[in-house]
Structures are given as structure tokens and as C-alpha cells.
Amino acid sequence: xxxxxxxxxxxxxxxxxxxxxxxxxxxxxxxxxxxxxxxxxxxxxxxxxxxxxxxxxxxxxxxxxxxxxxxxxxxxxxxxxxxxxxxxxxxxxxxxxxxxxxxxxxxxxxxxxxxxxxxxxxxxxxxxxxxxxxxxxxxxxxxxxxxxxxxxxxxxxxxxxxxxxxxxxxxxxxxxxxxxxxxxxxxxxxxxxxxxxxxxxxxx
Amino acid sequence: xxxxxxxxxxxxxxxxxxxxxxxxxxxxxxxxxxxxxxxxxxxxxxxxxxxxxxxxxxxxxxxxxxxxxxxxxxxxxxxxxxxxxxxxxxxxxxxxxxxxxxxxxxxxxxxxxxxxxxxxxxxxxxxxxxxxxxxxxxxxxxxxxxxxxxxxxxxxxxxxxxxxxxxxxxxxx
Numbered sequence: 001x002x003x004x005x006x007x008x009x010x011x012x013x014x015x016x017x018x019x020x021x022x023x024x025x026x027x028x029x030x031x032x033x034x035x036x037x038x039x040x041x042x043x044x045x046x047x048x049x050x051x052x053x054x055x056x057x058x059x060x061x062x063x064x065x066x067x068x069x070x071x072x073x074x075x076x077x078x079x080x081x082x083x084x085x086x087x088x089x090x091x092x093x094x095x096x097x098x099x100x101x102x103x104x105x106x107x108x109x110x111x112x113x114x115x116x117x118x119x120x121x122x123x124x125x126x127x128x129x130x131x132x133x134x135x136x137x138x139x140x141x142x143x144x145x146x147x148x149x150x151x152x153x154x155x156x157x158x159x160x161x162x163x164x165x166x167x168x169x170x171x172x173x174x175x176x177x178x179x180x181x182x183x184x185x186x187x188x189x190x191x192x193x194x195x196x197x198x199x200x201x202x203x204x
Numbered sequence: 205x206x207x208x209x210x211x212x213x214x215x216x217x218x219x220x221x222x223x224x225x226x227x228x229x230x231x232x233x234x235x236x237x238x239x240x241x242x243x244x245x246x247x248x249x250x251x252x253x254x255x256x257x258x259x260x261x262x263x264x265x266x267x268x269x270x271x272x273x274x275x276x277x278x279x280x281x282x283x284x285x286x287x288x289x290x291x292x293x294x295x296x297x298x299x300x301x302x303x304x305x306x307x308x309x310x311x312x313x314x315x316x317x318x319x320x321x322x323x324x325x326x327x328x329x330x331x332x333x334x335x336x337x338x339x340x341x342x343x344x345x346x347x348x349x350x351x352x353x354x355x356x357x358x359x360x361x362x363x364x365x366x367x368x369x370x371x372x373x374x375x376x377x
Contacts, residue, residue: 109328
């Protein structure tokens with residue numbers, strides 16, 4: 001954001017002067033929005049962030065979602081990948097609390113990352129699940145990729161709070177992240193939103 | 205609120221320190237993606253404030269290992285505020301943990317300091333994911349944060365990024 005000084009009486013002409021110091025100490029925001037989806041209907045099972053710029057340190061997705069299938073809840077698979085990624089590269093360790101017990105379980109060698117849980121059609125209408133997902137060092141080309149997510153939804157008598165970590169066993173830089181029900185018959189509910197941010201490690 | 209990058213630390217071995225932390229933010233966040241050269245998994249990263257090696261901290265966690273969930277509480281009189289697991293040198297090659305630590309109100313001089321973290325790693329058959337918290341029984345403003353392997357063997361690729369959370373306007377956010 002900046003301020004331009006305009007010249008020329010009676011008309012707007014090309015700005016000549018840019019004032020950049022509208023912020024305290026010339027600080028630059030580290031959390032940069034890249035792309036956002038808000039679903040206008042309930043007919044799609046996935047949204048995909050593609051061609052992700054490789055200029056950030058980490059990625060972050062903030063989501064608020066619900067599924068349309070006849071269940072109390074279901075998984076939103078937030079899956080990082082790149083062209084040429086090995087087959088079944090995802091594995092997830094999960095920690096869940098459901099209001100009466102806590103549990104931990106694991107998925108290995110999967111195509112999708114079982115990393116979040118949101119309400120589905122059998123839950124009270126209008127209740128969506130809150131998702132915050134992070135993938136650190138996503139552009140590194142010598143390491144596997146670890147992502148971690150917190151999700152939560154309470155339906156006044158049930159619900160799940162989840163913390164999960166996912167490994168993507170590939171050293172390629174992540175260029176695509178899919179948010180999906182992984183089902184041809186379970187869709188994302190109208191109004192579900194997903195926003196991708198880049199996290200910078202620089203002050204410019 | 206906006207998030208602003210402050211500094212990056214890197215390098216192998218033992219404890220490394222963010223020093224002279226600006227006192228102009230409201231909260232702090234640390235983001236790490238690491239593994240250890242120590243030949244056992246899990247290894248651990250620990251954190252200290254202001255170089256305090258006295259027994260002035262206590263912490264607890266809720267953690268899952270893929271089979272069961274456990275909680276250890278009220279470990280007292282520690283000389284580190286928080287500790288999170290990371291893969292050691294014998295773990296599946298290429299895997300690093302993901303850790304995000306939040307420290308709220310770090311400049312306040314009337315409150316004891318509390319840190320909370322989410323952290324985990326998965327090795328396609330083992331691993332941990334958990335919520336961690338720690339208290340530093342000291343009301344001093346935090347001016348330095350030490351991080352490093354409990355076994356003094358961080359890989360040379362160790363990296364931690366420090367961010368400030370500010371209510372001031374920033375550019376490009």
C-alpha cells in the first residue's frame with residue numbers, strides 16, 4: 001500500500017511520488033494471501049491451489065468447511081503434492097478428542113492426507129469446521145514435507161477437536177495443495193472457504 | 205493484527221539464541237522444521253528464555269503416537285520452558301518435524317510467561333503429534349530465546365524463524 005502524489009490541475013495524471021512509510025518502522029507483513037475459494041454451491045468435492053509461488057518459507061491454509069454426505073462428520077484431505085511425486089506418499093498421525101475420550105491413530109502410505117475433520121450433513125445445519133493448516137519449508141528440494149493442522153467443530157452435544165501431522169514422502173517442492181473430500185458423492189457444502197497464505201521469512 | 209518476520213537462526217550443535225528481541229510487538233511466534241543428528245528417535249528441542257538456567261520452569265503436554273494418547277502434567281523445576289520431539293539421525297531420511305510456538309504478551313513485566321506449541325512428525329509407521337505448553341516463573345520481559353537439541357547435536361540444517369505479532373499497520377499483508 002502506498003501514497004501517490006498526483007500532478008496536473010484539473011485532471012489525474014501519472015503518480016510521481018510513492019510514500020511507503022505508512023507503517024510503523026517500515027514493517028512488511030509476513031502472512032501474504034495467495035488465493036481464496038468460497039464455494040457458491042454444494043456440487044464440488046475439492047478445491048485446488050495450483051502453481052503455488054516458490055518464494056515463501058511456509059504455507060498456511062485457513063479453512064471453514066462442511067461436507068454434504070449423510071454422516072455426523074468427515075475428513076477434509078489437505079494434500080500437498082507436485083508433478084512426479086511418488087505413489088501413495090502421504091502418512092498421517094492423528095490426535096483426537098470428542099468430548100468423552102481422546103485417541104490417537106495413524107494412516108500410512110495413502111494418496112491423501114487425513115488431516116482434518118469437519119461436520120457433515122447429519123450435524124446441525126450451519127455448523128462448519130474450523131481448519132488451520134501449515135506446511136513448513138514447502139519449497140525445499142532436499143527434504144520430505146511435514147504439515148500440521150488443527151481442526152475443531154462443536155455441535156452442542158458432539159464434535160471433534162483434532163491435531164494431526166502429515167508426512168509427504170517426496171523431496172520435490174510443493175506446487176499444489178488440494179482440499180478434498182476424496183469422494184465422488186460427498187461434496188463440500190456451499191459457503192465452505194479455503195484461503196492459502198504464504199509465510200515470508202524476510203522483511204522486504 | 206499482523207505478523208512480521210524478525211530473524212532466522214540456523215546451524216548445528218547445541219543451544220542457539222535469538223538475542224535483543226525487539227520489545228515493540230505484542231506476541232511472538234517461532235516456526236521450526238528440524239531433525240537431530242542424535243542417533244535416537246525421538247530427540248528433543250528445548251527452549252529457554254533470557255538465558256535462564258535455573259529451575260524456574262514447568263511444562264506439560266498432550267500427545268498422540270498413532271496408537272494412544274498420553275498426557276504428562278506439571279513437570280516442575282525445570283531449566284527449560286518447553287520441549288518438543290524431533291526425528292533423530294536413525295529416523296527415516298529426509299523427515300523433519302513441524303513446530304509452531306506462540307508466546308503471548310512477552311513484554312509484560314507483571315505476568316509470568318507462558319509458551320504454547322503444536323508439534324509433530326510422522327515417519328510412515330511411527331511418529332508423534334502433540335500440544336505442548338510451558339511456564340517460565342518469571343515476570344521479566346523476554347529479550348532472548350534459546351533453542352536447540354537436548355543432546356547438543358542439531359543438524360547443520362537447523363532453522364528457526366522468529367516472528368512478531370503487531371497491531372500496527374504493515375505493508376503487503
